Amino acid sequence: MKLAQLLAPLGITEGFKDVEISDIVYDSRKAKAGCAFVCLRGSAVDGHKFAANAAAAGAAAIIAQEPVEASGAQVILVEDTRRALALMSAAFFGNPAEGDISVIGVTGTKGKTTTAYMIRSILEAAGHKTGVIGTIGVLMGEELIQTDNTTPMSYDIQMYLRRMADAGCEYCVMEASSIGLKDLRVCGFPFTVGVFTNFSEDHIGGVEHKDMQEYMESKARLFSLCKTGVLNADDPSLEGILQGHTCQVRTFGFEKPADLRGAGCRHLNKPGFLGIAFEVSGEENFTAEVDIPGRFNAYNALAAIGACHELGVPVEAMKQGLSTVKVKGRVEPVPVPGNYTLLLDYAHNGVGMENILTTLREYHPKRLICMFGAGGNRPKVRRYEMGEVSGRLADLSVLTADNSRFEDVKDIIADIKVGMAKTEGKYVEIPDRREAIRWCLENAQEGDIIVLAGKGHEDYQEIQGEKRPFDERVVIRELLKEMGTPQPQAAP
Numbered sequence: 001m002k003l004a005q006l007l008a009p010l011g012i013t014e015g016f017k018d019v020e021i022s023d024i025v026y027d028s029r030k031a032k033a034g035c036a037f038v039c040l041r042g043s044a045v046d047g048h049k050f051a052a053n054a055a056a057a058g059a060a061a062i063i064a065q066e067p068v069e070a071s072g073a074q075v076i077l078v079e080d081t082r083r084a085l086a087l088m089s090a091a092f093f094g095n096p097a098e099g100d101i102s103v104i105g106v107t108g109t110k111g112k113t114t115t116a117y118m119i120r121s122i123l124e125a126a127g128h129k130t131g132v133i134g135t136i137g138v139l140m141g142e143e144l145i146q147t148d149n150t151t152p153m154s155y156d157i158q159m160y161l162r163r164m165a166d167a168g169c170e171y172c173v174m175e176a177s178s179i180g181l182k183d184l185r186v187c188g189f190p191f192t193v194g195v196f197t198n199f200s201e202d203h204i205g206g207v208e209h210k211d212m213q214e215y216m217e218s219k220a221r222l223f224s225l226c227k228t229g230v231l232n233a234d235d236p237s238l239e240g241i242l243q244g245h246t247c248q249v250r251t252f253g254f255e256k257p258a259d260l261r262g263a264g265c266r267h268l269n270k271p272g273f274l275g276i277a278f279e280v281s282g283e284e285n286f287t288a289e290v291d292i293p294g295r296f297n298a299y300n301a302l303a304a305i306g307a308c309h310e311l312g313v314p315v316e317a318m319k320q321g322l323s324t325v326k327v328k329g330r331v332e333p334v335p336v337p338g339n340y341t342l343l344l345d346y347a348h349n350g351v352g353m354e355n356i357l358t359t360l361r362e363y364h365p366k367r368l369i370c371m372f373g374a375g376g377n378r379p380k381v382r383r384y385e386m387g388e389v390s391g392r393l394a395d396l397s398v399l400t401a402d403n404s405r406f407e408d409v410k411d412i413i414a415d416i417k418v419g420m421a422k423t424e425g426k427y428v429e430i431p432d433r434r435e436a437i438r439w440c441l442e443n444a445q446e447g448d449i450i451v452l453a454g455k456g457h458e459d460y461q462e463i464q465g466e467k468r469p470f471d472e473r474v475v476i477r478e479l480l481k482e483m484g485t486p487q488p489q490a491a492p
Helices: 003-010 047-056 081-092 112-125 154-166 178-182 212-224 296-310 315-324 350-361 380-393 409-420 433-443 472-482
Strands: 036-038 061-064 074-077 102-107 130-134 137-140 143-145 171-175 191-196 226-232 248-253 260-270 273-282 286-290 341-345 368-372 396-399 426-429 449-453 460-463 466-469
Touching: 003 081, 036 047, 036 081, 047 061, 061 081, 081 154, 102 112, 102 212, 112 130, 112 171, 112 296, 112 315, 130 154, 137 154, 154 171, 178 212, 191 212, 191 296, 212 226, 226 296, 248 296, 260 296, 273 296, 273 341, 286 296, 286 315, 296 315, 341 350, 341 472, 350 368, 350 380, 350 449, 368 380, 368 433, 380 396, 380 409, 396 409, 396 433, 409 426, 433 449, 433 472
Parallel strands: 036 061, 061 074, 102 171, 102 191, 130 171, 191 226, 226 248, 248 260, 341 449, 368 396, 368 449, 396 426
Antiparallel strands: 130 137, 137 143, 260 273, 273 286, 460 466
């Protein structure tokens, strides 16, 4: 692609030699002949310092915010290189979100991942092939690509949107994180629908947001980028989130007046299935049954219904999509032969443990068993908190390994027990996570709910600097086979 085509969205039409550009890179180590290197300022590294390296590797153009030395490459100065990267990347990949694929953005402090997968499940039930970009990774069909950030860099977003569109996806549901919005990773293309789940304190300090105001303003940006916003009317921060919005506004909620109302939330409980049901009224009218537990997920489901209503999805697809939705590692049920419920969840700190165990308590299990460890080379206070929460809320805790990294698992368990000691909670210690899972399977009783916490969607264990394959779904299947009780097939 010609450099002029990449610079046109920036309003730059002269002052440069129009050359063929082979690729766009923002990491000088990936620079190659004929590429355009974009200098990004990060919290720890300033790309401007590596402009010369990129030029030496063959970069044809350097996009920078300040003068740089780059012998052999032309330097083009712009006001904001992050914005430049976003707009240039969209052009480089043929602006996929402007006709080839529709993008739904989901922002909020909690619930982004679950809401995104609910929307996907509904759209797929309606016959629309749909991709996802978010915390778990990039999902295209059955292919899951691991990513470093909830919202990837703008170049990567455009690359994935192009791949999705070329693969026949009609929609992409994207988690729009506050950092992604702040750093302009999602600038340069329209969102068909933007969704706001909720707002609470998080991501404050360090390299994230300086205060709550900046955090809110970052999330609010989505509603100047989308055509229609679907927002939680019950959230106290709604007015702040709508500051500066340019979109059509639709609302959902259970308490305050809204375009889409939920009511009568109730639990659904049977072996292998923990969910919720509620009545939907307003712009849609039906009974929703959701295959994910917790009253807070009723809000996520209502948000998904609101988004899909704006996309013209029929009610039957909404009902089907919600009743079959699965989110990898988020209260994920695993089929087992016994009359009990086994769940995988990503809860890996005190807050996450509190949320999942409190939620599962509402389903009145015979026993609530929580198997968990804690990450090595991380603050010990996290271990104390997890131990205290599980000791208080679980009937039995199974203490084991997580990502021990460079620490001894037994030392980590000893720290967890410090928190356990503040409660009367019972526990067993099984340092080997595979053997801990075996113990849970062998000792499960009718009516139990067992949650394997900490790994969630992860398919590895990090031990002594090495990532070793460890997918709990695979481990469970292997253990059940070893025990002579093969895992049953999941319900279609």
